[in-house]
Amino acid sequence: MSGEAILMRNFGRSDSHTIRAYVETGGYQGWAKARSMEPTAIVDEVKRANLRGLGGAGFPTGTKWSFIPKNHTGPVYLVINADEGEPGTFKDRYLLERDPHALIEGMLIAARAINSAKGFVYIRGEYVEPWRRFSTAVREAYEAGHLGKGLDIVVHRGAGAYICGEETGLISSLEGKKGWPKLKPPFPAIKGAFGAPTIVNNVETLSHVPHIINRGAAWFAGLGTKSQGGTRMYSVSGRVVRPAVYEAPVGITLRQLIYDRAGGVTGNGRLKAVVPGGSSAAILTADEIDVTMDVDGLKNAGTMAGSAGVIVMDETVSIPEALMVVARFYAHESCGQCTPCRESTGWIYKMTRRIVEGRGQKDDLDTILDVAKRGAGTTICAFYDGAVGPYISYIEKFRAEFEGLIPHA
Amino acid sequence: MSQSQSDGAPSTSNRTPAARAGLSDPNTIVFSEAQLAEVRRLQALYPDTRGALLPVLHMAQETFGYISLEAEEYVATLFDLSPAHVHEVVTFYTLYFRERPGRHVVAVCHNLSCHLAGAPGIVAHLRQRLGIDPGETTDDGRVTFLTVECLCACEAAPMMQVDDRYEMNLTPAKLDQILRGLA
Numbered sequence: 001m002s003g004e005a006i007l008m009r010n011f012g013r014s015d016s017h018t019i020r021a022y023v024e025t026g027g028y029q030g031w032a033k034a035r036s037m038e039p040t041a042i043v044d045e046v047k048r049a050n051l052r053g054l055g056g057a058g059f060p061t062g063t064k065w066s067f068i069p070k071n072h073t074g075p076v077y078l079v080i081n082a083d084e085g086e087p088g089t090f091k092d093r094y095l096l097e098r099d100p101h102a103l104i105e106g107m108l109i110a111a112r113a114i115n116s117a118k119g120f121v122y123i124r125g126e127y128v129e130p131w132r133r134f135s136t137a138v139r140e141a142y143e144a145g146h147l148g149k150g151l152d153i154v155v156h157r158g159a160g161a162y163i164c165g166e167e168t169g170l171i172s173s174l175e176g177k178k179g180w181p182k183l184k185p186p187f188p189a190i191k192g193a194f195g196a197p198t199i200v201n202n203v204e205t206l207s208h209v210p211h212i213i214n215r216g217a218a219w220f221a222g223l224g225t226k227s228q229g230g231t232r233m234y235s236v237s238g239r240v241v242r243p244a245v246y247e248a249p250v251g252i253t254l255r256q257l258i259y260d261r262a263g264g265v266t267g268n269g270r271l272k273a274v275v276p277g278g279s280s281a282a283i284l285t286a287d288e289i290d291v292t293m294d295v296d297g298l299k300n301a302g303t304m305a306g307s308a309g310v311i312v313m314d315e316t317v318s319i320p321e322a323l324m325v326v327a328r329f330y331a332h333e334s335c336g337q338c339t340p341c342r343e344s345t346g347w348i349y350k351m352t353r354r355i356v357e358g359r360g361q362k363d364d365l366d367t368i369l370d371v372a373k374r375g376a377g378t379t380i381c382a383f384y385d386g387a388v389g390p391y392i393s394y395i396e397k398f399r400a401e402f403e404g405l406i407p408h409a
Numbered sequence: 410m411s412q413s414q415s416d417g418a419p420s421t422s423n424r425t426p427a428a429r430a431g432l433s434d435p436n437t438i439v440f441s442e443a444q445l446a447e448v449r450r451l452q453a454l455y456p457d458t459r460g461a462l463l464p465v466l467h468m469a470q471e472t473f474g475y476i477s478l479e480a481e482e483y484v485a486t487l488f489d490l491s492p493a494h495v496h497e498v499v500t501f502y503t504l505y506f507r508e509r510p511g512r513h514v515v516a517v518c519h520n521l522s523c524h525l526a527g528a529p530g531i532v533a534h535l536r537q538r539l540g541i542d543p544g545e546t547t548d549d550g551r552v553t554f555l556t557v558e559c560l561c562a563c564e565a566a567p568m569m570q571v572d573d574r575y576e577m578n579l580t581p582a583k584l585d586q587i588l589r590g591l592a
Contacts, residue, residue, distance in 0.1 A: 089559075090561040124561075156463070156464065311563070329520055
């Protein structure tokens with residue numbers, strides 16, 4: 001399955017980030033069309049396209065937009081989550097650097113749909129070059145008259161914190177605070193940034209929107225599966241021949257992605273395990289890769305599509321060591337607000353480390369599983385649930401390998 | 410705050426020793442008129458001026474080299490916020506330095522994809538070449554060496570960030586070449 005490149009169609013051009021290249025290849029035509037559409041018609045079109053959020057949660061985009069209160073008279077904000085940080089994911093970096101106008105056009109259309117006059121684009125602080133590229137594109141869009149006539153865009157740089165990729169943590173950060181997630185309800189669509197109704201969308205999600213308006217919901221829906229339309233950008237890394245970002249219809253299987261697109265497995269050439277949707281997704285074993293890479297396909301396989309960051313491990317990779325690395329990440333990035341997350345991520349990292357270092361104790365694995373399962377679902381945001389995915393799946397699927405490292409296990 | 414702050418010395422007695430916290434001459438912690446205009450421009454972009462806090466802290470770090478307690482207090486005055494709020498924000502994020510970093514910051518990704526591609530060897534090589542551990546700065550003030558979480562360039566692992574640049578597909582030879590270019 002190769003399929004037509006939509007989001008990445010211009011990536012081969014060295015000037016793909018410029019407004020000239022974008023317009024030459026049909027850019028801003030979706031916006032031209034959307035300007036004569038009623039906002040509700042835009043929302044309906046995106047709903048019918050089965051576009052789902054591509055930042056991690058997979059929520060239907062049109063439905064999210066429809067949550068903005070109908071009779072609201074005050075400001076409404078459109079916030080773009082460009083705080084890409086899920087380990088194994090790098091697609092939004094490419095979009096910001098190589099096709100920034102697709103996001104701007106998507107924002108124009110989305111802003112019309114939700115009746116917003118102001119958009120904020122929150123770019124992770126480490127993304128200096130993407131930030132420069134995107135800021136230049138915003139200036140071009142102002143000069144071309146697309147922005148400043150109903151929509152203004154503020155480009156906002158983060159300052160280093162994975163939790164700000166969580167939509168309410170992002171809102172806290174945008175408000176000039178530490179990035180602590182907020183209790184829901186109220187959901188951002190009711191009370192979000194600066195107390196106003198707010199829609200938070202991922203970069204890739206909105207980059208699809210101009211194409212949906214241009215070519216129609218039926219076309220987009222037809223590219224995907226029954227419950228998710230379109231293509232998405234799969235970031236493939238780890239032990240593969242050609243680590244890269246690949247655009248494919250969401251019905252592609254994990255096997256096709258690894259072997260047909262990324263050229264197969266390196267290391268000893270034999271697949272051991274794959275993380276299919278960024279580090280927070282439960283790990284899959286080598287015989288679990290005949291799954292489709294859409295939101296529901298991976299959900300049914302007991303894991304998640306997440307941010308579509310695929311991390312491949314061959315048989316020479318130590319799964320306990322991989323879990324230690326992942327556990328270190330969650331321990332470092334826990335924002336500290338909720339006790340189960342703050343405490344468990346720290347202790348579980350220490351326990352995985354001592355197992356890897358040969359100092360594990362007999363009950364360590366059961367303790368980790370117990371702590372992980374008790375804490376799941378008890379915190380304000382999904383961060384800890386995301387950590388629990390790898391804790392449980394790595395240990396349950398590769399238990400013998402962990403036990404082999406524990407003296408007297 | 411009960412203690413007088415008139416001497417410009419924040420009450421750090423219960424916190425990091427002043428020298429280590431990098432207290433600088435308070436007289437140097439001031440933006441130029443042009444920068445103050447930029448602060449006001451940034452503040453006007455947000456429904457609440459406080460939204461500009463992170464961008465202004467980035468400006469402060471570029472200007473003063475790092476965010477000292479003095480700089481936190483100065484930025485607090487620009488926003489009519491408490492120094493405690495600014496301190497809370499500064500200490501939450503990884504990109505604000507609370508001590509003066511080296512002239513170059515070398516931040517090696519040690520997350521999963523980079524780990525699988527040999528990040529531990531990259532860290533070991535840098536440790537040996539620089540003679541310091543992650544989190545430290547060389548005695549000559551040339552390089553601050555950090556290990557960091559995923560920088561989202563996993564297709565080019567192992568990788569690191571050197572100041573504003575991503576350096577990808579690292580090898581020991583490439584590391585040496587990069588280090589030679591850091592004055």
